[in-house]
Amino acid sequence: MTLQQTPANAPEVNWAGNHHxxxxxxxxxxSEAEVQALVRGASSVQALGSRHSFNAxxxxxxxxxxxxxxxxAVRIDPEAMTATVGGGSSYGALAVELxxxxxxxxxxxxxxxxxxxxxxxxxxxxxxxxxxxxAADVVALRLVDGTGEVRSVSRATTPDFAGYVVGLGALGIxxxxxxxxxxxxxxxxxxxxxxxxxxxxANYDAVTGRAYSVSLFTDWxxxxxxxxxxKQKIGDGRTSDYPAELLGGTAATxxxxxxxxxxxxxxxxxxxxxxxxxxxxSHFRMEFMPSAGEEIQTEYLxxxxxxxxxxxxxxxxxxxxxxxxxxxxxxxVAADDLWxxxxxxxxxxxFHFTWFRDQAAVEAVVKVVEEALxxxxxxxxxxxxxxxxxxxxxxxxxxxxDFKALVHRLDPEGKFRxxxxxxxVFGE
Ligand SMILES: Cc1cc2nc3c(=O)[nH]c(=O)nc-3n(C[C@H](O)[C@H](O)[C@H](O)COP(=O)(O)OP(=O)(O)OC[C@H]3O[C@@H](n4cnc5c(N)ncnc54)[C@H](O)[C@@H]3O)c2cc1C
Numbered sequence: 017m018t019l020q021q022t023p024a025n026a027p028e029v030n031w032a033g034n035h036h037x038x039x040x041x042x043x044x045x046x047s048e049a050e051v052q053a054l055v056r057g058a059s060s061v062q063a064l065g066s067r068h069s070f071n072a073x074x075x076x077x078x079x080x081x082x083x084x085x086x087x088x089a090v091r092i093d094p095e096a097m098t099a100t101v102g103g104g105s106s107y108g109a110l111a112v113e114l115x116x117x118x119x120x121x122x123x124x125x126x127x128x129x130x131x132x133x134x135x136x137x138x139x140x141x142x143x144x145x146x147x148x149x150x151a152a153d154v155v156a157l158r159l160v161d162g163t164g165e166v167r168s169v170s171r172a173t174t175p176d177f178a179g180y181v182v183g184l185g186a187l188g189i190x191x192x193x194x195x196x197x198x199x200x201x202x203x204x205x206x207x208x209x210x211x212x213x214x215x216x217x218a219n220y221d222a223v224t225g226r227a228y229s230v231s232l233f234t235d236w237x238x239x240x241x242x243x244x245x246x247k248q249k250i251g252d253g254r255t256s257d258y259p260a261e262l263l264g265g266t267a268a269t270x271x272x273x274x275x276x277x278x279x280x281x282x283x284x285x286x287x288x289x290x291x292x293x294x295x296x297x298s299h300f301r302m303e304f305m306p307s308a309g310e311e312i313q314t315e316y317l318x319x320x321x322x323x324x325x326x327x328x329x330x331x332x333x334x335x336x337x338x339x340x341x342x343x344x345x346x347x348x349v350a351a352d353d354l355w356x357x358x359x360x361x362x363x364x365x366x367f368h369f370t371w372f373r374d375q376a377a378v379e380a381v382v383k384v385v386e387e388a389l390x391x392x393x394x395x396x397x398x399x400x401x402x403x404x405x406x407x408x409x410x411x412x413x414x415x416x417x418d419f420k421a422l423v424h425r426l427d428p429e430g431k432f433r434x435x436x437x438x439x440x441v442f443g444e
Contacts (some may be wrong), residue, residue: 030067030074034312034375034401037064037075044085048158048166048191054081055189056164061431063189065134066106068127069399070313072436073138074185081189083133088192092117098155099197103133103190107150108302110195111294120200123147123229124297126345133190138399139182139357141366142297143247143347144229145320149359151181152352153196159188162427170194179415179422182356184398186437187426202250203228203296205286207272211241212264213331217324219263224320224348224365228252229297232346233274237334240264242343243272247297250290258288274299274343275370310373311342314382315366315397317358320348322392323365329388330367336384340377342370355415358395366397379403398440406443416441 028037042064045051055061060078067074074080083104090113091100099119101110107121108128114120123142125135134140141149156170157180167188171177180187206227216223216232224230228249233242244265248256260267271280271287280286282304284296295301318326327346330337337344345368349359358364369385371378383403386394395412396402410416420441427433433442 030069032070032312032373033310034070034373035072035075037080039064039076039080040078042080042082044082046085046087048086048160051081051083051086051160051189051191052164052166054079055160055162055431058431059429060434061189062434063103063133063137063185065104065131065137066129068130068134069138070401071399072434073399074134075436076434078431083131083189083191086191090114092119092197094119097197098194100156100192100194101132103131103193105132106130107132107135108294112302114197115200115292115294118200119197120293121150121195122153122198123150124294125150126299128294128298128300128302132193132195134399136181136193137183137185137190138397139354139359140399141347141349141359142229143231143366144350145225145348145363146350147229147348148350148352149357151354151357152350154181154193155196156194157181157190158192159190161188162429162431166191167426176418176422178353179355179419182354182398184356184437184441186423186432186441188432201293202290203293204248204250204288204290205284205296206246206248206258206288207268207286208244208246208262208265209242209268209272210265211244211262213239213241215263216241216244217327220324223263225254227254230348231299234344234346235334235338235341236330236344237338242276243268243274245299249293274345276343312371312373312375312378313369313397313400314371314378314385314402315368315400316385316389316394316402317349317364317366317397318389318392318394319362320365321363326365326367326389326392330385333384333388336381337369340371340374340381342372344369355419356398356413358397360413360415368397405439406441409440410443
């Protein structure tokens with residue numbers, strides 16, 4: 017068996033470059049049997065996806081296992097309306113395959129480059145009042161646990177399945193994921209600029225419910241929301257009325273990027289031109305790198321019932337937030353039942369922050385944001401920078417202790433434990 021290793025000159029940093037992995041080596045196995053052998057032979061191991069997380073969640077003092085070379089053809093089951101894909105596959109590659117066969121996914125995150133297993137492990141989400149996060153579409157998983165055994169679990173047959181999906185890399189190496197799929201559909205993207213904050217807040221539910229997926233982009237300063245992106249699913253019964261002016265804002269007449277002044281060339285098609293779901297739901301196109309440059313992200317999810325007071329609390333902090341911020345985004349995520357999902361048990365609003373890449377300054381401002389959002393029971397995105405530790409996070413998740421028990425069962429020797437999990441989950 018040949019185990020591929022990362023060439024010596026490969027960048028052993030995350031996508032944003034704000035975390036250098038401590039792992040001694042990155043393996044790229046080509047089969048599940050190789051994954052089993054690697055896990056059995058390691059004392060410390062962690063799965064590595066497409067490296068898009070902004071913290072140490074994918075790190076380890078031992079070996080990392082990346083499934084980017086474990087090519088598994090997408091298996092579509094049109095009867096069950098599911099698709100099975102390798103854990104290392106990107107959402108973008110899956111989307112192309114599904115679309116070619118007339119199928120779709122209910123939603124996508126803002127960029128399609130992320131790996132499926134990595135995205136579901138951290139409860140990655142897109143937007144939409146009725147759209148749950150990407151992990152909520154998972155109906156079955158195959159994973160190599162901490163003993164090297166392969167486990168097949170499914171929503172239909174595994175009683176504690178809801179504990180497995182948002183797994184934070186703590187339960188094993190996910191080799192295959194089976195997702196619910198839908199018939200392919202068409203989306204048009206309408207963008208408005210400079211909407212009046214007061215009008216948006218007075219009509220908050222109408223604004224976020226106006227389209228299948230809605231994102232509000234803001235720098236939290238001033239009296240207007242920078243941009244509102246409405247992703248209209250054609251024929252879903254919601255309005256098709258996109259007038260020249262809306263809530264004090266004006267319809268964009270040219271392509272726009274969420275970051276003011278940045279070319280829209282990397283963004284998916286806008287200006288209300290209808291097209292396939294996979295070319296509209298993400299903000300950024302698969303064939304381009306999505307960012308304007310170096311950045312760090314944080315994000316917090318709260319019960320959407322508190323959206324308006326929480327937005328007011330963040331606007332009141334603009335003196336602290338805005339100077340370090342490239343752009344902020346407000347999205348909706350529907351409730352799910354996954355134990356460690358940031359939207360577990362509550363329809364949520366997500367407050368996302370794309371900061372300039374100044375780690376120390378971000379860590380300082382994140383504490384201020386967390387304090388402001390603490391009264392709303394804010395759950396931080398698992399894959400982004402946050403300050404809270406296990407003692408602060410445990411009360412926010414009713415099944416937190418059940419998750420820890422599941423980790424002990426699947427990984428009795430603690431091979432997947434890393435510093436991140438010690439701090440954020442085990443608190444030891
Ligand atoms: C530009 C950009 C835009 C983003 N947009 C969004 C967005 O719209 N919405 C959102 O919610 N998040 C967003 N994110 C965050 C991102 O989706 C998450 O950080 C996600 O976890 C990244 O997936 P990854 O494959 O890069 O995982 P990695 O960062 O490589 O790993 C994350 C976790 O997944 C685990 N993991 C990876 N592969 C496996 C596997 N095969 N088996 C078991 N565990 C595994 C790792 O061990 C680790 O615990 C964005 C990030 C960037 C950089």
